[in-house]
Amino acid sequence: MATVTNRSATHSEIALARVIHMYRQMVAIRLFEERVNDLYTRALMPGLAHLYVGQEAVAVGICEALGVDDYITSTHRGHGHCLAKGAAPDRMFAELLGKKTGYCKGKGGSMHIADPTTGNLGANAIVAGSAALATGAAFSSKYLRTNRVVVCFFGEGALGQGVLYEAMNLAQLWKLPVVYACENNLYNEYTHFSETTAGDILARPTAFGLAAESVDGQDVRAVYAAAAPLVERARQGNGPAFLLCNTYRFRGHHVGDISRDYYRSKQEEQRWISERDPVRILGEWLIEQRLADQARLDQISLELTSEMHAAVESALAAPYPDPAEAEGDVYA
Amino acid sequence: MPEIEATVRELSFGEAVREALTEEMRRDPRVCIFGEDVAEAGTPFKVLSGLVDEFGKERVIDTPISEAGFTGVGVGAAMTGLRPVVDIMFGDFLTLVMDQLVNQAAKVHYMSGGTWKVPLVVRATLGATRRSAAQHSQSLHAWPSHIPGLKVALPSTPYDAKGLLKTAIRDDNPVVFFEDKMMYRMKGPVPADEYTVPFGAADIKREGRDITIVATSSMVQVALGAAALLEEVGISAEVVDPRTTWPLDERTLIESAKKTSRAIVVDEGYGRYGVTAEIASVISHGAFYELDAPVTRMGAMHVPIPFSPPLEDATVPTERSVFEVARKLCRRS
Numbered sequence: 001m002a003t004v005t006n007r008s009a010t011h012s013e014i015a016l017a018r019v020i021h022m023y024r025q026m027v028a029i030r031l032f033e034e035r036v037n038d039l040y041t042r043a044l045m046p047g048l049a050h051l052y053v054g055q056e057a058v059a060v061g062i063c064e065a066l067g068v069d070d071y072i073t074s075t076h077r078g079h080g081h082c083l084a085k086g087a088a089p090d091r092m093f094a095e096l097l098g099k100k101t102g103y104c105k106g107k108g109g110s111m112h113i114a115d116p117t118t119g120n121l122g123a124n125a126i127v128a129g130s131a132a133l134a135t136g137a138a139f140s141s142k143y144l145r146t147n148r149v150v151v152c153f154f155g156e157g158a159l160g161q162g163v164l165y166e167a168m169n170l171a172q173l174w175k176l177p178v179v180y181a182c183e184n185n186l187y188n189e190y191t192h193f194s195e196t197t198a199g200d201i202l203a204r205p206t207a208f209g210l211a212a213e214s215v216d217g218q219d220v221r222a223v224y225a226a227a228a229p230l231v232e233r234a235r236q237g238n239g240p241a242f243l244l245c246n247t248y249r250f251r252g253h254h255v256g257d258i259s260r261d262y263y264r265s266k267q268e269e270q271r272w273i274s275e276r277d278p279v280r281i282l283g284e285w286l287i288e289q290r291l292a293d294q295a296r297l298d299q300i301s302l303e304l305t306s307e308m309h310a311a312v313e314s315a316l317a318a319p320y321p322d323p324a325e326a327e328g329d330v331y332a
Numbered sequence: 333m334p335e336i337e338a339t340v341r342e343l344s345f346g347e348a349v350r351e352a353l354t355e356e357m358r359r360d361p362r363v364c365i366f367g368e369d370v371a372e373a374g375t376p377f378k379v380l381s382g383l384v385d386e387f388g389k390e391r392v393i394d395t396p397i398s399e400a401g402f403t404g405v406g407v408g409a410a411m412t413g414l415r416p417v418v419d420i421m422f423g424d425f426l427t428l429v430m431d432q433l434v435n436q437a438a439k440v441h442y443m444s445g446g447t448w449k450v451p452l453v454v455r456a457t458l459g460a461t462r463r464s465a466a467q468h469s470q471s472l473h474a475w476p477s478h479i480p481g482l483k484v485a486l487p488s489t490p491y492d493a494k495g496l497l498k499t500a501i502r503d504d505n506p507v508v509f510f511e512d513k514m515m516y517r518m519k520g521p522v523p524a525d526e527y528t529v530p531f532g533a534a535d536i537k538r539e540g541r542d543i544t545i546v547a548t549s550s551m552v553q554v555a556l557g558a559a560a561l562l563e564e565v566g567i568s569a570e571v572v573d574p575r576t577t578w579p580l581d582e583r584t585l586i587e588s589a590k591k592t593s594r595a596i597v598v599d600e601g602y603g604r605y606g607v608t609a610e611i612a613s614v615i616s617h618g619a620f621y622e623l624d625a626p627v628t629r630m631g632a633m634h635v636p637i638p639f640s641p642p643l644e645d646a647t648v649p650t651e652r653s654v655f656e657v658a659r660k661l662c663r664r665s
Contacts, residue, residue: 071412102445103444103447104443104444104447105445105446107444107445108443108444108445112443114440114444114445114447114448116447121411121412121448122444122448126435126436129435132400132401132405132407132432133404133405133407133411133436134408135404135405136404136407136408136409136410136411137408137409137411138408139409140408140409140412140413140414141412143409143414144413163400163401163404163431166396166398166400166401166402167404169398169401170395170396170398170401170402329441329442330441330480330481331441331481331505332441332446332451332505
């Protein structure tokens with residue numbers, strides 16, 4: 001999906017191409033998730049899914065700073081990370097529907113999309129479950145001198161699990177090329193993070209000596225600008241970093257979490273949606289800067305809407321795996 | 333037989349483990365070791381002594397006391413091109429790494445539809461009677477044996493330790509490898525030439541006609557001792573060591589029980605929902621029409637392992653207790 005080409009281009013042209021690419025990626029994630037919600041409400045999707053709507057700028061801004069060979073680990077709320085790292089929507093939808101053509105042949109589902117071709121080590125449904133795995137991939141990068149950087153995405157809920165701290169300690173001791181990307185969407189499932197998180201978030205990585213920063217997770221340009229130097233720093237062998245991305249989950253914990261009044265107000269949600277939508281923030285900036293007009297942005301949405309439609313249709317038409325396949329892939 | 337004398341040495345169990353690691357690390361630069369006090373200290377059991385001198389601190393890596401963290405690092409490193417061997421000093425500490433083993437290592441290949449692999453070895457210890465009390469004496473090998481996606485090896489001799497560990501390191505799946513910490517100094521013949529021991533192949537440690545004693549790890553020597561006592565009273569016992577609880581060589585276990593028509597399963601883990609339960613079920617089902625007595629199970633007493641020597645010794649099967657159970661079983665028919 002990279003739009004930066006080899007032709008000679010001025011710095012600003014490349015920068016513009018990058019920003020447009022990020023806009024495109026965010027819209028793709030938004031439209032993907034809306035189709036997921038639609039599949040759920042039409043009872044076409046088995047199980048549940050945790051939508052990334054509202055948080056698009058985090059995955060997109062960070063993955064924009066990565067190369068195809070770099071690794072990510074993702075979470076139960078992982079569709080955005082997978083798409084931002086280059087996953088194909090049709091195989092994503094197929095996996096969500098439990099189809100044979102999905103990324104995991106239907107064995108993983110929404111919470112476990114993995115794809116070696118895009119460096120996606122897998123989405124993990126244990127909230128800090130990938131912290132040590134990502135650190136291990138960074139260990140390989142250093143050991144094998146492959147120069148790859150690993151980004152470990154996790155929500156602020158993972159701050160409650162100890163393995164994250166074990167992993168950060170190891171990463172700093174060994175100067176591993178890993179960036180821990182903490183997405184604070186304010187809610188550990190149905191509980192505000194302030195009720196679960198003592199002290200200061202950045203004080204945690206700082207205590208281990210990691211480079212630690214926070215960024216407005218609704219502003220994709222800011223996320224990219226914060227992530228790129230941390231990724232580069234890690235690649236140069238200067239050690240791990242922690243990027244706290246302040247964001248908001250526009251929807252429920254999962255698609256079935258409809259009545260949310262008992263843990264947050266409609267006013268709060270409305271405020272974020274109307275004032276802090278990452279897609280709208282970048283769109284308005286592009287127009288304001290005269291880098292794109294509304295027609296171009298509409299065109300992007302139109303193209304992606306039709307791409308997502310085709311992807312859903314192909315996934316719906318794809319076959320289920322044969323029940324006999326349940327026994328395959330337990331051992332390599 | 334001068335040829336054999338030239339190529340078979342007597343090595344201790346610990347030396348056999350070390351030799352397997354040394355050979356595999358020489359053969360494959362992707363093999364590395366993570367664990368607490370694995371480098372200069374060579375672990376408290378001194379099993380890894382000298383490895384850091386040959387392979388350096390880049391490949392023999394001392395970690396903080398973070399079992400979950402460094403085991404998870406092993407999983408991630410295994411997924412991305414290395415073949416790590418993780419050292420869990422006491423098998424009791426497996427409780428700290430269960431998420432990394434069960435939810436991560438065991439499931440990565442399956443959840444990813446067969447795309448990612450986890451060629452990881454987790455070495456751990458088992459066995460009581462070291463006077464180490466309740467948190468350093470358990471035999472928890474039933475736990476990983478329960479989980480699809482993991483393989484579990486339990487060598488009972490220096491020969492098997494070396495051959496099985498080399499197989500474990502070359503396997504593309506996560507393997508939990510249990511060593512009986514009371515056995516590290518036990519000596520046995522180990523060929524100098526290259527060999528491996530396959531997984532899922534039980535070994536008949538002693539042939540017999542009247543009763544089958546299936547024994548694992550620390551209990552194999554106990555079973556052999558019991559077999560010697562049984563011999564004195566005219567009972568011929570066959571001792572079968574599965575060597576891996578998964579994959580499990582069901583055929584050899586069943587065939588032996590069919591031949592002798594009686595079977596005892598002895599394992600140092602807890603019997604309840606344990607390894608002996610599984611193996612007894614396999615034999616009862618597979619050899620049902622040839623059995624002259626119910627398959628009998630012997631394992632650790634269902635208590636936390638106590639400290640005081642007379643208490644601790646009472647919790648594990650012994651040559652004498654296995655002998656008594658076997659003799660009763662043979663008389664009953």
